[in-house]
Amino acid sequence: MSLSTTQINRLGDRLREESVVEADLRQLDDYRRQFAAASAEVERVLREEFGHRPTALEAKSTIRAKLRRESTRLSTMHDIAGCRVVVQDRGAQRARGWPRAAVCRGQVHRQSVEAEDGHWVEIQVRTELEHLWAQLCELVADKVGLEFKYGAGRPDLRAWMNGLSETVDGIERGEAVAAGIKMFPLPDSPHIEPNREHFTQTLNGLVVLLPKLEE
Known part of the structure; x- marks a missing residue:
């Protein structure tokens, strides 16, 4: 069942607390699963069209840490789902068309892309070092x-x-x-x-x- 924006942000407020009940962690998992199709498509494009080998990012603890550090709302976070690409050096990291090129026919936002279903997926690009x-x-x-x-x-x-x-x-x-x-x-x-x-x-x-x- 999809959550409303208000429900998502209330969940985010609860996740900021030191102690979190298991029901809220399950609800976060349910919310993250809404990004699964978009994440899979971004990873497919990175492999097949860009020749990279993306790995999925583990996000649950990172999401909670970010909510506690910042005033951002859970519904506006662009890194609920994400993947990482490791390239040789800064030259490859900043090569023409990467990561500025359109991915999944979506709109590039810094190192995030908006897939066709409207979900944002973070692409983390690191050099080997x-x-x-x-x-x-x-x-x-x-x-x-x-x-x-x-x-x-x-x-x-x-x-x-x-x-x-x-x-x-x-x-x-x-x-x-x-x-x-x-x-x-x-x-x-x-x-x-x-x-x-x-x-x-x-x-x-x-x-x-x-x-x-x-x-």
Whole structure:
């Protein structure tokens, strides 16, 4: 059964609360399922017409976190459904026609598209380095709490992740990146060689290693 805009926004208000009843989570699942056809069509177009390999985004916890951080209404969110595409570098990320080209004969909105049935689907486009950094951030958040992804948490870990992010950005921009970022947020940690090949290898290693470490 489709929900009215008022019902959707009231659900969003309840999802902002610290404690949420199971019935509201089920209703959120029902609402998200309304986007399934649009999401499947966007993924099909990305595969067949653009040659990408999209992966679906897990959205439930992200939706709740966004509602709690921002004043947005659930009925106006464009990332209820979404998929991710990983490309080699910023050149591929910003290639002519991507992501500005019409997808599913819909209207592009930033990195979101409106499918023919009127549902919006987010397309998240990351470079390989950005994706590795984001995976690492997720793993750190798994250890220290979800709020880490949104700017909270231990200052030393935040400074380390920000340093990694700045290095990724510098490499993607093709700028000379000064050495100095540490492999771990520890005083005696070795430094990482700031070029694409070595940085990719290091981030890959950290993504594999971090789940095995104690908090």
